[in-house]
Amino acid sequence: MITVFTDSSPNGFKVTIALEELGLPYALEQVNLHAGEHRQSSFLAMNPHGRIPVLRDEQTGVTLFESSAILLYLAEKTGRLLPEALTARWEAIKWLQFHSASMGPILGQRVHFELFAPTRLREAIDRYRSLSEEAFATLDRHLSSRVFLAGDSYSIADIATFGWTHIAVICGFGFEHHRHLTRWHDAVARRPAVGRGVMLPAPATGP
Incomplete structure (x- = not known):
């Protein structure tokens, strides 16, 4: 199962759009930026820079932050959303x-x-x-x-x-x-x- 830790932001939307486009099953965990949840130790353990989004793929054991890295990972995982040529x-x-x-x-x-x-x-x-x-x-x-x-x-x-x-x-x-x-x-x-x-x-x- 893929879990996405995110909030309503341009960087977060990139990942939720990609997952919706790919039709992959995933769980969504909201990280409330206004409440400072991105500064909690549990989140910093996944991204020490304290920024959303973070993606965790239990199937592969991969945890990623930075939206571009996540998009590249999802494209490579599925063989979609990147041209073959x-x-x-x-x-x-x-x-x-x-x-x-x-x-x-x-x-x-x-x-x-x-x-x-x-x-x-x-x-x-x-x-x-x-x-x-x-x-x-x-x-x-x-x-x-x-x-x-x-x-x-x-x-x-x-x-x-x-x-x-x-x-x-x-x-x-x-x-x-x-x-x-x-x-x-x-x-x-x-x-x-x-x-x-x-x-x-x-x-x-x-x-």
């Missing part, structure tokens, strides 16, 4: 890494400085607005000539990236002027498994 496979991995190294951290900082920081720091807000716009524009250009991030095949790169575009929409960080990115986002959002995944353990809300 070499070039397309590495396209998916490349854009998964773009999400991990660029898009996710940038939007995460924008959410903090723009919506939750106790002091509004104009320089920080402007910086992360600019950086997120650059990330959106990069994705838009890439998607102008392909259906999904790796080409014609929906993959873990799309799931990971959607986790953050979904939160961007909820937070009012619009990207409607990027029509290719918007087309892609809307197409992914219509997938039934995606609709289920972003409701687990509960829908995300704005500030």
Whole structure:
């Protein structure tokens, strides 16, 4: 049995979407971030950095944190959500890494400085607005000539990236002027498994 320890966040939604897409049986354990449950010793034993999500696979004995690592594990376990062709496979991995190294951290900082920081720091807000716009524009250009991030095949790169575009929409960080990115986002959002995944353990809300 797979158990996922998570809360309502973009990083958590990536894993619940993937599990719903794959149809794997799993148990969901909510880790209430607002209550500080991610700082309890039982959770830190699984992820010493105290971040969700964590996946534990009793069948294999594997415990993983970091959403991209979890997505790669699920794709390898099932042989799905990663293209078989070499070039397309590495396209998916490349854009998964773009999400991990660029898009996710940038939007995460924008959410903090723009919506939750106790002091509004104009320089920080402007910086992360600019950086997120650059990330959106990069994705838009890439998607102008392909259906999904790796080409014609929906993959873990799309799931990971959607986790953050979904939160961007909820937070009012619009990207409607990027029509290719918007087309892609809307197409992914219509997938039934995606609709289920972003409701687990509960829908995300704005500030």
